[in-house]
Amino acid sequence: xxxxxxxxxxRMHAVxxxxxxxxxxxxxxxxxxASASSSAxxxxxxxxHSALPAAPRQQPQRRRRxxxxxxxxxxxxFPPAVVTAAAAKHPAAKDAHGHxxxxxxxxVINVVADLCPHGMLPLAYGIAQGGPTGVVPxxxxxxLFGFLSAYTMTVxxxxxxxxxxxxxxxxxxxxxxxxxxxxxxxxxxxxxFGCCVFYSAFAGxxxxxxxxxxxxxGPLGKRWAALGAVTVGCLLPLCLLEDISSLQFxxxxxxxxxxxxVLFHVLxxxxxxxxxxxxxxxxxxxxxxxxxxxxxxxxxxxxxKGTLILVNMLCVAFLxxxxxxxxxKELDHATEKRxxxxxxxxxxxxxxxxxxxxxxxxxxxxxxAQPLILxxxxxxxxxxxxGARFATGLAITFAYPLMFAGLKASMFSLIDAAAGSxxxxxxxxxxxxxxxxxxxxxxxxxxxxxxxxxxxxxxxALSVITAIAFKCSEEDVSVVLGxxxxxxxxxxxxxLPGVLSLVHMRARKRGGLRNAPFDVVLAHVLVALGxxxxxxxxxxxxxxxxxxxx
Numbered sequence: 001x002x003x004x005x006x007x008x009x010x011r012m013h014a015v016x017x018x019x020x021x022x023x024x025x026x027x028x029x030x031x032x033x034a035s036a037s038s039s040a041x042x043x044x045x046x047x048x049h050s051a052l053p054a055a056p057r058q059q060p061q062r063r064r065r066x067x068x069x070x071x072x073x074x075x076x077x078f079p080p081a082v083v084t085a086a087a088a089k090h091p092a093a094k095d096a097h098g099h100x101x102x103x104x105x106x107x108v109i110n111v112v113a114d115l116c117p118h119g120m121l122p123l124a125y126g127i128a129q130g131g132p133t134g135v136v137p138x139x140x141x142x143x144l145f146g147f148l149s150a151y152t153m154t155v156x157x158x159x160x161x162x163x164x165x166x167x168x169x170x171x172x173x174x175x176x177x178x179x180x181x182x183x184x185x186x187x188x189x190x191x192x193f194g195c196c197v198f199y200s201a202f203a204g205x206x207x208x209x210x211x212x213x214x215x216x217x218g219p220l221g222k223r224w225a226a227l228g229a230v231t232v233g234c235l236l237p238l239c240l241l242e243d244i245s246s247l248q249f250x251x252x253x254x255x256x257x258x259x260x261x262v263l264f265h266v267l268x269x270x271x272x273x274x275x276x277x278x279x280x281x282x283x284x285x286x287x288x289x290x291x292x293x294x295x296x297x298x299x300x301x302x303x304x305k306g307t308l309i310l311v312n313m314l315c316v317a318f319l320x321x322x323x324x325x326x327x328x329k330e331l332d333h334a335t336e337k338r339x340x341x342x343x344x345x346x347x348x349x350x351x352x353x354x355x356x357x358x359x360x361x362x363x364x365x366x367x368x369a370q371p372l373i374l375x376x377x378x379x380x381x382x383x384x385x386x387g388a389r390f391a392t393g394l395a396i397t398f399a400y401p402l403m404f405a406g407l408k409a410s411m412f413s414l415i416d417a418a419a420g421s422x423x424x425x426x427x428x429x430x431x432x433x434x435x436x437x438x439x440x441x442x443x444x445x446x447x448x449x450x451x452x453x454x455x456x457x458x459x460x461a462l463s464v465i466t467a468i469a470f471k472c473s474e475e476d477v478s479v480v481l482g483x484x485x486x487x488x489x490x491x492x493x494x495x496l497p498g499v500l501s502l503v504h505m506r507a508r509k510r511g512g513l514r515n516a517p518f519d520v521v522l523a524h525v526l527v528a529l530g531x532x533x534x535x536x537x538x539x540x541x542x543x544x545x546x547x548x549x550x
Contacts, residue, residue, distance in 0.1 A: 101332040102245035104342050110244060110327070111320060111346025113251040114402040116258045116353050117395040118195070119317030123354055124361025124369040126313045130306020132362065134299040137307065141314055142354050149318035150347040152497040152526065154340050156321060157328035159500055167325055168496070169413050175503045182417060184496070185410040187488050188322050192407035193465065194477075194484035199400050200469035201477050202372075203230055206393035213380060224470045230397060231466045238401040239408070239462055240455060244323065245330050247401050254398030257391035261374075262353060264388040265360040268377075274364055281378050289376065293366035312540045315533045316485035317354060318347065321493045322406025372474070404462070411461060412454055419449040479545045486537025494530025498523045 102110075127138045156168065165171045168188060173181035207230055208223030219225050238250060268274055273281040276291050328339050361373040370376050374392060377385035449457075468477075501523040505515040 100243040100245040100330060102248065102330050103332050104338055106245060106248045106251075107327055107331055107339075107342040108345045108349070109251045109255055110247065110323075110402060111343065112258070112349050112353075113254040113395070113399050114320040114323065115318060115346070115350040117254065117392065117399040118199070119313075119350065120258070120261075120353050120357040121373055121392070122313050122371045123310070123317070123358035124365070124373045125371045126306075126310035127358050127362050128306070128365075128367045128369045129309045130304040131294065131302050132299065132367070133304065133307045133310055134302040135359070136300050137303050138310060138358065139355055141307075141310060142317075142351060142358070145314040145318050146347050146351045146354075148526065148529070149321070149493055150343050151522070152493055153321060153324045153327075153343050153347075154336075155497040155501055156324035157339055158336065159497075159504055160325045160328065161334075162504070165325070166329065167409055167413055168322075168492070169410065171325075171500055172496075175500050175507075182414060185413045185417075188492060189407055189410040189414065191484060191488040191492060192322055192403055192410065193461070194481050194488075195403050196400065196407060196465050197468050197472075198474060198477050198481045199396055199403060200227065200231070200235075200465050201472050202474040203227060203393055203396050203400070204469050205473050206389050206396070209379070210386065210390060210393070213386065227466065227469060231462065234397060235400055235404075236459070236462060238398075239404045239458055241401065243330060244326055244402065244405050247398075247405075250398040250401065254395040257393075257395035257398075258353060260391040261388045261395070262356055262360075264384055264391075265357065265364065265373075267384070269360055269363050273382075274377075281382055284378050284381055289368055291365045292368050297366070308536055308540055309544075311533065312482070312486065312537045315493075315537050316489040318350065319485070319489050319493055320402075321497075322409070323402060326405065326409065371478070407461065408454075408458060411457060412449075415449045415454065415457060419453075479541060482541030482544070483538060486534050486541060490530045490534035490537065494526045494533065498526030498530065502527070 123142075127133050132138075156171070159171055159175070160166065163171060163174050165174060167185075169181045169184040172184040204223050204227035207226035211226045212221045212223075215221075238247065241247065273279050274285075274291060276282055282290060327342075328334055331339055331342065357373070361369050361376075365373070365376045368376065374385065374389050377388070379385075501519065505520060505523070508515055
């Protein structure tokens with residue numbers, strides 16, 4: 001027995017060493033790829049390609065005339081992207097706003113990597129509550145939220161294209177109020193900040209447990225040391241990248257971790273190691289953690305109070321809207337059809353993963369399924385479960401920069417607004433002083449913050465998030481995340497796109513353009529459902545927190 005334990009410890013030690021190497025390799029490769037593509041664009045003779053030619057000055061005018069003649073078609077499709085010949089040959093080219101272009105498959109991978117790590121783990125717990133919820137309504141709810149969220153992703157992209165906006169806050173400023181656009185940035189920043197804290201805390205729990213199980217002692221075996229190493233060695237370099245398209249390699253690794261976790265659940269369902277009657281690993285679980293089911297084990301149509309918990313989880317499971325506009329801007333040859341295809345593929349794949357994890361987790365553990373289903377598996381004796389925790393940690397780590405990209409965009413917008421306001425005030429004062437002295441020159445033009453300031457802001461934000469995660473586990477921050485996700489998540493994913501669509505459609509109607517009746521009805525439905533789901537989410541989060549304290 002001692003030799004077996006020693007062999008297992010050595011294997012787990014090897015897994016931990018491979019973990020650090022994989023994280024460092026992913027971060028290094030993504031940074032090198034991003035730097036290489038940037039250098040290729042800057043070097044006229046690199047790899048035998050010429051530098052990108054400047055777009056003709058008259059081209060934007062032609063595009064505006066095309067918008068004018070499209071009439072009602074403008075409301076049903078995006079105008080063709082203006083792409084130079086060189087940019088069409090080289091997908092890594094940048095557009096006028098500095099966005100790298102990524103192919104459709106990369107966008108699909110990024111969407112799956114963005115959604116699945118935080119969405120797939122708690123669904124078995126959600127369906128098990130209160131009875132459980134029937135298979136048909138549970139799967140239908142996953143499909144409903146997937147459809148609504150995918151639709152609102154395309155709404156943000158469509159509105160951004162038609163109004164010439166590059167962010168949610170810019171949309172807010174053009175369609176609602178320029179004076180209050182900071183509220184949109186603050187909402188997205190708060191949402192992404194809370195989610196990043198949860199991701200960091202979750203990563204700390206997983207990697208801390210892995211290093212401890214691998215036999216590391218002293219500071220190296222501490223949770224804070226594992227989280228610090230992952231943050232400095234992997235998260236920081238990835239979060240400093242300027243474009244989402246540069247995260248392709250890390251997103252592929254994240255999707256690989258998601259696939260392993262799903263296949264692990266399939267294996268454990270088929271091999272019966274957690275079966276109550278005779279399961280080899282089930283015998284090692286404490287009595288309160290043994291799988292348990294009501295009779296009958298599955299219900300087809302049941303809906304009960306526990307269904308509200310599943311609804312609350314699904315409200316944020318398909319949340320990736322903080323990147324909706326960036327995804328569209330960085331898509332190569334962006335059109336409505338291409339973007340909708342990518343979003344449908346990404347959300348469709350995530351739907352399949354969510355349904356699989358929900359039903360497999362419930363099949364394995366029934367009503368004892370925990371909010372993080374991997375905690376149900378034996379912590380030391382199930383080596384494949386350790387691999388699943390590592391794979392999930394990998395997926396969480398590589399989804400982190402996608403979440404952080406939304407935080408960066410809103411944070412940079414707030415910083416630019418503050419810098420622009422300060423610069424405008426300084427310029428006005430300088431101009432007035434120069435006029436009194438007979439000098440009208442030397443006033444600095446208003447502008448945004450420098451690149452160095454923004455990089456410092458990224459380091460500061462990541463440091464604060466990591467410091468909070470040092471002190472808190474994922475269970476400690478789950479209540480705050482639940483409230484943030486319920487209020488801001490439903491607001492950003494459902495209410496805001498519905499409101500912006502209604503305002504835009506009213507403006508189109510005043511201009512004599514026709515709006516599709518389906519879009520008008522669905523915009524009203526989104527506002528109503530988002531408000532209801534948000535209120536329900538707050539109620540369920542507070543109720544769950546109250547039960548946990550008792």
